[in-house]
Structures are given as structure tokens and as C-alpha cells.
Amino acid sequence: MNPLSLYEKLWQAHVVREEPDGTALIYIDRHLVHEVTSPQAFEGLRIAGRALWRRDSILATADHNTPTTDQKVIADPVSRLQVSTLDQNCRDYHITEFPMGDHRQGIVHVIGPEQGATLPGMTVVCGDSHTSTHGAFAALAMGIGTSEVEHVLATQTLLARKSKTMRVQVEGSLPRGVTAKDVALAIIGHIGTAGGTGHAIEFAGSAIRSLSMEGRMTVCNMAIEAGARAGMVAVDETTIAYLKGRPFAPGGARWDAAVAYWRTLHSDEGARFDRVVTLDASRIEPLVTWGTSPEMVTTVGGRVPDPAAESDATRREGMERALRYMALQPGMAITDIAIDKVFIGSCTNSRIEDLRAAAAVVKGRKVAANVKLALVVPGSGLVKSAAEAEGLDRIFIEAGFEWRNPGCSMCLGMNDDRLSPGERCASTSNRNFEGRQGAGSRTHLVSPQMAAAAAVSGHFADVRTFLN
Amino acid sequence: MKAFTTLDGLVVPIDRSNVDTDAIIPKQFLKSIRRTGFGPNLFDAWRYLDEGQPEQDNSKRPLNPDFVLNQPRYQGAQVLLARENFGCGSSREHAPWALDDYGIRALVAPSFADIFYNNCFKNGVLPIVLPADVVDGLFREVAASPGYRLRIDLAAQTVITPSGASHGFSVDEFRKYCLLNGLDEIGLTLRHADEIRAYEARRAQREPWIFGGAA
Numbered sequence: 001m002n003p004l005s006l007y008e009k010l011w012q013a014h015v016v017r018e019e020p021d022g023t024a025l026i027y028i029d030r031h032l033v034h035e036v037t038s039p040q041a042f043e044g045l046r047i048a049g050r051a052l053w054r055r056d057s058i059l060a061t062a063d064h065n066t067p068t069t070d071q072k073v074i075a076d077p078v079s080r081l082q083v084s085t086l087d088q089n090c091r092d093y094h095i096t097e098f099p100m101g102d103h104r105q106g107i108v109h110v111i112g113p114e115q116g117a118t119l120p121g122m123t124v125v126c127g128d129s130h131t132s133t134h135g136a137f138a139a140l141a142m143g144i145g146t147s148e149v150e151h152v153l154a155t156q157t158l159l160a161r162k163s164k165t166m167r168v169q170v171e172g173s174l175p176r177g178v179t180a181k182d183v184a185l186a187i188i189g190h191i192g193t194a195g196g197t198g199h200a201i202e203f204a205g206s207a208i209r210s211l212s213m214e215g216r217m218t219v220c221n222m223a224i225e226a227g228a229r230a231g232m233v234a235v236d237e238t239t240i241a242y243l244k245g246r247p248f249a250p251g252g253a254r255w256d257a258a259v260a261y262w263r264t265l266h267s268d269e270g271a272r273f274d275r276v277v278t279l280d281a282s283r284i285e286p287l288v289t290w291g292t293s294p295e296m297v298t299t300v301g302g303r304v305p306d307p308a309a310e311s312d313a314t315r316r317e318g319m320e321r322a323l324r325y326m327a328l329q330p331g332m333a334i335t336d337i338a339i340d341k342v343f344i345g346s347c348t349n350s351r352i353e354d355l356r357a358a359a360a361v362v363k364g365r366k367v368a369a370n371v372k373l374a375l376v377v378p379g380s381g382l383v384k385s386a387a388e389a390e391g392l393d394r395i396f397i398e399a400g401f402e403w404r405n406p407g408c409s410m411c412l413g414m415n416d417d418r419l420s421p422g423e424r425c426a427s428t429s430n431r432n433f434e435g436r437q438g439a440g441s442r443t444h445l446v447s448p449q450m451a452a453a454a455a456v457s458g459h460f461a462d463v464r465t466f467l468n
Numbered sequence: 469m470k471a472f473t474t475l476d477g478l479v480v481p482i483d484r485s486n487v488d489t490d491a492i493i494p495k496q497f498l499k500s501i502r503r504t505g506f507g508p509n510l511f512d513a514w515r516y517l518d519e520g521q522p523e524q525d526n527s528k529r530p531l532n533p534d535f536v537l538n539q540p541r542y543q544g545a546q547v548l549l550a551r552e553n554f555g556c557g558s559s560r561e562h563a564p565w566a567l568d569d570y571g572i573r574a575l576v577a578p579s580f581a582d583i584f585y586n587n588c589f590k591n592g593v594l595p596i597v598l599p600a601d602v603v604d605g606l607f608r609e610v611a612a613s614p615g616y617r618l619r620i621d622l623a624a625q626t627v628i629t630p631s632g633a634s635h636g637f638s639v640d641e642f643r644k645y646c647l648l649n650g651l652d653e654i655g656l657t658l659r660h661a662d663e664i665r666a667y668e669a670r671r672a673q674r675e676p677w678i679f680g681g682a683a
Contacts, residue, residue, distance in 0.1 A: 022640075040561075043501075048654070054668075078500070082500075193486055193556055193558070227582070257677075414499065434513065441517040
């Protein structure tokens with residue numbers, strides 16, 4: 001038998017038919033839906049008079065527009081209409097939705113796994129690029145556009161072509177203070193934001209296997225920031241232990257059958273990849289982005305790079321533009337960069353382990369006087385209540401953080417949580433693009449621990465000096 | 469879907485790499501539940517000097533005179549010339565909707581981000597990949613010649629410059645067929661509904677836990 005990669009196994013298991021040019025119709029097992037990218041798709045379905053193919057494949061929630069303060073009704077009428085449109089569509093089509101106010105509501109990429117709605121061997125799609133997150137469960141998970149959302153609603157399939165494959169092998173053990181987020185940023189810094197374009201990435205190696213499911217989700221989440229539509233990790237005992245007993249996961253005899261199948265979801269010995277990249281985990285340090293692309297990243301002990309040293313003209317101009325936008329000087333120490341706000345949250349880093357790690361740094365300390373706002377936004381209602389049961393909310397509140405309700409929040413600021421022009425933020429989110437967190441906003445991507453260390457220091461600080 | 473066959477269009481250059489979809493259409497405009505009306509907010513943060521809001525009268529906003537879209541010579545552009553990794557980041561289809569609504573029918577770049585590339589085809593917008601050195605040359609020619617146009621022929625898979633230089637490009641056969649004929653992909657797929665049902669039946673045998681909602 002030809003040895004197959006995990007991606008090839010997942011692909012083959014889902015091909016319904018194939019056109020002569022290689023365009024395939026692939027079957028979609030799980031469709032996650034949120035309010036921003038779905039209204040036009042439902043409208044298209046209605047206009048064409050088409051039926052929904054399989055409603056039990058769908059799980060919906062509102063996350064991008066939802067307020068994180070205690071508003072029962074969204075104040076912004078445009079946001080309110082978008083959320084109520086989702087609610088109405090879910091009622092009309094009898095779709096399972098966790099609406100605002102439901103204790104299970106939260107960021108779509110947090111609640112899918114949390115509910116066991118994301119399972120190994122599934123194809124998972126959502127009108128959201130960070131759908132790559134779900135690949136942590138050895139699922140083929142990818143972000144799609146709204147036309148494709150409509151296509152999946154109407155046909156349960158997607159037109160797709162087989163991707164090239166890349167294996168990113170991270171070997172060795174991660175030093176203390178270095179997290180899955182740093183691994184993700186290190187990979188992006190290494191291969192670049194277009195490094196994974198056209199590829200599905202499998203993250204492998206001892207450092208990946210030693211990560212928890214939450215850590216693996218963080219790494220897969222940022223596959224898209226490396227240009228790869230899908231990222232994935234093979235099934236192992238960690239995967240199976242995580243899923244057992246979750247509401248949407250199979251139970252009883254089905255559980256045993258499922259587990260037996262899931263254990264086959266790994267790349268075979270000798271499987272071929274179009275590209276293999278290897279990183280030494282022991283050499284990864286806590287990282288901070290300095291520019292307006294996630295590949296513009298350096299170590300916390302490093303300095304803002306000098307564009308003059310870049311020989312490629314387009315890259316040099318890109319660096320110069322980024323430094324102007326970020327108001328940074330070449331050669332400046334990263335730890336000399338003072339911050340205005342801190343955001344701990346997003347589909348990258350808002351799960352319970354992220355909050356625990358940040359709280360461990362914050363405990364007994366205070367948010368620095370120059371920090372105007374430090375936000376903690378749990379990824380879901382269930383993450384929030386779990387954190388409160390452990391007393392994490394008290395640690396954050398006593399230190400001067402605001403403890404908010406779940407949602408995408410300041411990762412992209414579609415709700416009221418935004419940076420003002422020129423404000424600088426230590427953020428655990430995934431994109432540092434111009435204007436991402438608000439017009440004129442300046443974002444530095446970091447791990448939850450590093451965000452916590454920055455909050456209590458007022459500037460970037462090496463989290464390793466906080467851990468004893 | 470809108471068909472694309474040939475185009476003879478004025479070219480506007482966006483000379484930076486890694487242009488993300490947040491830049492193409494900022495988040496505040498994603499609150500709309502419609503597919504149209506995004507054109508005035510294409511590249512909003514670069515195009516205007518103030519911060520745009522949804523449902524605003526854009527005609528009264530201060531323009532950034534330095535941004536290419538605001539320069540007189542590029543008014544009416546239908547072809548956007550771009551650098552590497554154009555359309556990276558968010559999957560928002562609002563990006564091609566905004567480009568289309570503005571009047572852009574084709575894009576030429578050395579590379580596009582995967583989701584954006586895909587989304588363009590669904591909206592009758594043709595993304596064309598040409599080698600980096602060819603794109604570099606086009607940037608120089610555009611800068612040197614006001615009124616610079618490109619002729620694009622999807623059936624022939626060629627881009628022809630004013631001097632007559634012809635550059636071939638590749639496109640998947642199936643995408644080309646759908647785009648040339650403006651076909652409704654959902655309608656096409658539903659012709660295979662029986663195959664989809666047969667597949668479902670096989671999967672339900674093998675992986676019954678995939679079907680049905682919460683346990």
C-alpha cells in the first residue's frame with residue numbers, strides 16, 4: 001500500500017466525484033456558521049428557492065458583533081440587525097444555534113471543539129479563515145467565502161482541488177515560558193505569511209505531540225497566517241481523551257468504533273510531502289511582532305530590525321511602511337516599547353489554559369499605570385464559568401483587568417472593543433494588520449503570558465523573568 | 469455568476485505586497501447583510517483621510533490625494549495590478565464584492581492568497597497569476613504611461629500589453645468553464661445530487677456518528 005499523509009487520507013475519504021481537471025466535489029461533515037459571513041448565503045438560498053441540505057451538520061453562534069459588556073441588546077443597530085438576522089435564519093431553517101445569552105455561546109472556533117462538534121476525520125468549514133483551528137483534531141478544516149457557505153448549505157459539498165502538502169516538524173521540548181503561540185509565530189517567521197499558500201500543513205514532531213489540544217488549536221489557528229488554508233495534527237491519546245464525554249461526541253458502542261477509526265488518522269510511515277520544514281523547539285523564545293504582518297516577528301530580547309539591512313526593495317519598502325505605521329525606530333529594544341492596551345482573547349488564545357497561564361503571571365501584581373485598558377475576553381460562556389470556578393476572574397480583576405463576556409471582541413473590533421488611532425496593544429490575537437483592531441491601531445502579537453507580563457510592566461517584558 | 473470573457477481595461481497599480489482583506493474592506497463594513505454597495509469603501513483606510521462608517525455618505529469625505537485610486541489618471545480602472553500574496557488574511561467575500569462593486573473585473577499579481585483567489589471566481593472577477601518579473605515590468609510600464617491598459621482574454625488565457633507583448637496565464641479548466649459561461653455552481657452541483665446521497669449513505673454506514681446532532 002502506498003503510504004498516505006494525513007491530508008491525503010482525509011481528502012480521499014471525502015471525495016464525492018472528481019472532474020477531469022482535478023476539481024473535486026468534497027463532502028462537508030460539519031458546517032459552523034456565524035453572523036458576519038452567512039446572511040447573504042441564506043438570502044441566496046431563499047432567492048433561488050433551494051432547500052437546506054442537512055441541518056444537523058450545522059452549529060451556529062453569534063460572535064463577531066457581540067458586546068462583551070453586560071448589554072442585553074446590542075446598542076449598534078447595524079450589528080444588532082446582523083445578529084438578529086442569524087437568529088431568524090436559524091429559526092427558519094431549524095438550525096442549532098447558541099445565541100447571545102446562551103451560556104454555551106462564544107467564538108465559533110472555541111465552541112466547536114468544546115462541544116465535541118469537531119471530530120477527527122471530519123471536514124469542517126466555516127465562513128471564517130480561522131477555521132483551520134479545527135485541524136488540531138485531525139480534521140480537514142478550512143475557511144470559505146460566503147458563496148461557498150451558500151454552496152454547502154444547498155449541497156453539503158464544496159468544489160475544491162487537492163492542496164499540496166507541507167509537514168512542519170517541531171522537534172524537542174519547549175523551554176519554560178515558551179508556548180504554542182510562540183511556536184505558531186516562529187513557524188510564520190520562518191516560512192513567511194505566504195509560505196503555506198496552496199498547501200495543507202501537518203504540524204508534527206515531539207514538540208507538537210507534547211502540546212495539549214488547546215495548544216494544538218492555537219498552532220493550527222494560525223496556519224492561515226502562514227498562508228495555508230488548512231493546518232492539522234494527527235490523532236493521539238491526547239485527542240481522544242479531550243473528546244470523551246463532550247455533548248456532540250459519539251457515546252456508547254459508537255464511541256469505541258469511532259476511536260478505532262480515529263486512531264488511523266495519522267500520516268503513514270514514509271508518506272511524501274511536497275515540502276518539509278523542521279524547527280528546533282528548544283531554540284524557540286517568547287516572541288513579539290513588531291510590524292503589520294505576522295511574519296514581522298522577533299524575540300522579546302531582540303530589537304526592531306533595520307530596513308536598511310534588507311536587500312530586496314519590495315520587502316524593504318514594506319518594512320519601512322510598517323515601521324512608520326507602528327511608530328517604531330530601527331534598533332529599538334522590544335522591551336522598550338511601551339503599550340496602551342492589552343487584549344487577552346480571540347480564537348487563538350481565549351481558552352481556559354490561556355487564561356490560567358496569563359493569570360499565573362498577573363497574580364499578586366497590578367496592571368501598570370500607563371496601561372489604559374487591559375481586557376480579558378474568554379472564548380465562550382463555558383470557558384468563562386470554568387475560569388470563574390477557579391477564581392481566575394478575581395485574579396484579573398484585582399490586578400486591574402476588565403473581565404468580559406465571550407466573543408471575538410478586540411481581535412477585529414466589530415463590536416465596541418477597539419483601539420483608538422495610534423494606540424498600541426499587546427494582543428493575544430492573530431493579526432497585526434494595519435487598522436485590524438481599529439483605525440490607526442498598532443498591534444503586537446504575543447502569547448497570553450507575554451500579554452500578562454506586558455500588562456503589569458507597561459511595556460513588553462520577558463515572561464521568563466516572571467516565572468520562578 | 470457573472471460571466472467573464474474578455475476585457476480591455478485601464479490598469480491601477482497597488483504597489484505593496486501582502487495586501488490583506490482587512491485593507492481591501494475594513495471590518496466596520498462587514499456588518500452589512502447585503503452583497504452590494506461596498507465599492508465606495510474599497511481600501512477605505514487608505515483612500516480617505518477620516519475613519520469611515522457604514523451607511524455614511526462617502527461623497528463628502530476627505531480623500532487621501534496620495535492614494536492611487538484617487539489620482540485622476542486611474543479613474544475608471546478595471547484591472548488591478550498587485551504584488552505578492554494579495555488578499556491574505558480574513559476569508560471575507562466582501563473583499564471581491566468591494567472590488568467588483570468599484571468596477572475592478574480582473575487582478576494581476578505574482579501570487580494571491582488561497583481563499584481570496586477562490587472567492588474572486590465566485591463573483592466573476594478574474595485573478596491572474598503572472599511571474600514576478602513580468603509583474604515587475606508591468607508596474608514600470610504603468611508608471612511610465614498614463615492611460616495604460618491591458619487586454620485580457622480568458623478563453624485564450626492571455627494578457628496583452630499596449631506594445632503587443634502577450635503573457636499566457638494558467639487557470640483551472642473547470643473554473644474557466646464556469647467563468648466563461650457565468651454558470652451557477654450550486655445548480656451544477658445539484659445535478660449530482662444522487663451521487664451526494666449515495667456518498668452520504670456509504671458514510672453513514674462507516675461513520676454513523678457524523679450524522680445527527682448532539683448526543
